[in-house]
Amino acid sequence: MKKRIFYMGALLTALVGFGQYGASISLDHPSGVYKSGETATCRVELTKDGQPLEGENARMILKFESKVLETKDFRTTGSAMTFPYTAEKPGWVFFGFEVLDKDGKALKGPGVQRHSAKSTIVAEIGALFEPENIRTGVKRPEDFEAFWAARRAALDKVPIQPTLTPFECQEPGVELFKVSVPAIGEYPVTGYLALPANAKPGSLPAYVDWASWSACDASPGVAVNTAKQGGIGFAPTWHGRPVGMGAEWYNYKTTIKIDGGLLGIEDREKWCFSDMYYRTMRALDFVKSLPEWDRRTLVSRGGSLGGAQSAAAAALDKDVTLAVVMNPCFCEFDGWASGRKSSIPHIRITKRILAGDREPLEAGAYFDCVNFAPMIKCRTFVCTGGTDELCPPSNVYAFYNALPAETQKQIFFNPGVGHYGQINRSVAPHLKKLFDSIRITPHEN
Numbered sequence: 001m002k003k004r005i006f007y008m009g010a011l012l013t014a015l016v017g018f019g020q021y022g023a024s025i026s027l028d029h030p031s032g033v034y035k036s037g038e039t040a041t042c043r044v045e046l047t048k049d050g051q052p053l054e055g056e057n058a059r060m061i062l063k064f065e066s067k068v069l070e071t072k073d074f075r076t077t078g079s080a081m082t083f084p085y086t087a088e089k090p091g092w093v094f095f096g097f098e099v100l101d102k103d104g105k106a107l108k109g110p111g112v113q114r115h116s117a118k119s120t121i122v123a124e125i126g127a128l129f130e131p132e133n134i135r136t137g138v139k140r141p142e143d144f145e146a147f148w149a150a151r152r153a154a155l156d157k158v159p160i161q162p163t164l165t166p167f168e169c170q171e172p173g174v175e176l177f178k179v180s181v182p183a184i185g186e187y188p189v190t191g192y193l194a195l196p197a198n199a200k201p202g203s204l205p206a207y208v209d210w211a212s213w214s215a216c217d218a219s220p221g222v223a224v225n226t227a228k229q230g231g232i233g234f235a236p237t238w239h240g241r242p243v244g245m246g247a248e249w250y251n252y253k254t255t256i257k258i259d260g261g262l263l264g265i266e267d268r269e270k271w272c273f274s275d276m277y278y279r280t281m282r283a284l285d286f287v288k289s290l291p292e293w294d295r296r297t298l299v300s301r302g303g304s305l306g307g308a309q310s311a312a313a314a315a316l317d318k319d320v321t322l323a324v325v326m327n328p329c330f331c332e333f334d335g336w337a338s339g340r341k342s343s344i345p346h347i348r349i350t351k352r353i354l355a356g357d358r359e360p361l362e363a364g365a366y367f368d369c370v371n372f373a374p375m376i377k378c379r380t381f382v383c384t385g386g387t388d389e390l391c392p393p394s395n396v397y398a399f400y401n402a403l404p405a406e407t408q409k410q411i412f413f414n415p416g417v418g419h420y421g422q423i424n425r426s427v428a429p430h431l432k433k434l435f436d437s438i439r440i441t442p443h444e445n
Helices: 144-156 220-228 274-289 305-316 346-354 359-367 369-375 393-401 429-436
Strands: 003-007 014-018 021-027 039-048 054-064 067-077 081-086 091-099 123-129 163-166 174-181 189-196 204-210 232-236 293-303 322-326 379-385 409-414
Touching: 021 091, 021 123, 039 054, 039 091, 039 123, 054 081, 067 081, 081 091, 091 393, 123 393, 144 274, 144 305, 144 359, 174 220, 174 274, 189 220, 189 274, 204 220, 204 274, 204 305, 220 232, 232 274, 274 293, 274 305, 293 305, 305 322, 305 369, 346 359, 359 369, 369 393, 379 393, 393 409
Parallel strands: 003 409, 204 232, 204 293, 293 322, 322 379, 379 409
Antiparallel strands: 014 021, 021 039, 039 081, 054 067, 054 091, 091 123, 163 174, 174 189, 189 232
16 A cells, blocks of 8 residues: 555644734644644633733633534633643644633634634634544445546547647746637636746656635646746636636636636536636646656645545546645535545535535535545555645545555645645655645635
């Protein structure tokens, strides 16, 4: 079995300041990984203006697989305090901390929060229990691979006819283009292509950097940075809208209307993300058609929605030689079947699904990362973090553990890393460049 698992605590014990309030937080296992039946002990010292916080009210929030098990109010002592939890089965535990006002309400906003998505959380950390034994309960459709073979065949009938428009580039020695390539569906592949100037045919490795779920333009800077390092850089949008339109043009009210990802969710052909997978395949077709490509190296990388695209790209195109999958969403749409939180966007219609509507789950199964995983044969690196409540680490492990035994794979878990805009710096040093291009932009709907 060609797999390696890395649990890094490099960022685990860190003093983090948020204006007035801050914290030092750690686990007794720096890796953040425990065996079932062991006790994970969280150590936290809250601070104010850099000094130990004494005599104020605070709250500990304990969750197992996203379900709140305990909220415990306590009085700060000016020194570190410990909070234990013992899990008897594989899974993910989350410790979060709030500072309370005199009425017992959590303080929030700048000066308290780590990120605006968690406006009351001043400190957080997560642990995993036997992650190697986390398995998915998601059912893989019997015609899953046939479905994707048929989609591939349909796309092959659409000629690759890219439109490249030169775009201003401030970097000497780099050529930059706006790109549009026909695919299947309402929108084409769009993005930015960057190449080293005067590159010879067959001389360059290629890197595709998939975008995360945000109403925004693709990143020309990411593509340019790859070209600076001697590669073909392609940064496509996930939504297929034109690039270079200005920040205000991209929004969910007029130009990218997807109803929080729920538009057409009952139908595998009509779901608002369904055609994105055609564009994923076609983006790779386009890059492979470039005469400069060396026909040896094709790297797929992305985080969040970009992580889901990266996984799908590796599954659907056998020319992908390496996949970087960071904090991927779309892992276990039917998390209920696994006793875990379900992936966005399906978690947003929990009441509807639990009331018996199975159509969204049946359609979503054709796009679930855990169902793509058995098709991935290339070398694969996966990242996840202990405080990621949008794309939880246990869901990511369900994807990772579904990769074939013969696939060369590594996973990096950092107990103190979450989702929003954070990069998992716990990767091995020689892999740093592979991960540095990945950016997770704010997820909003």
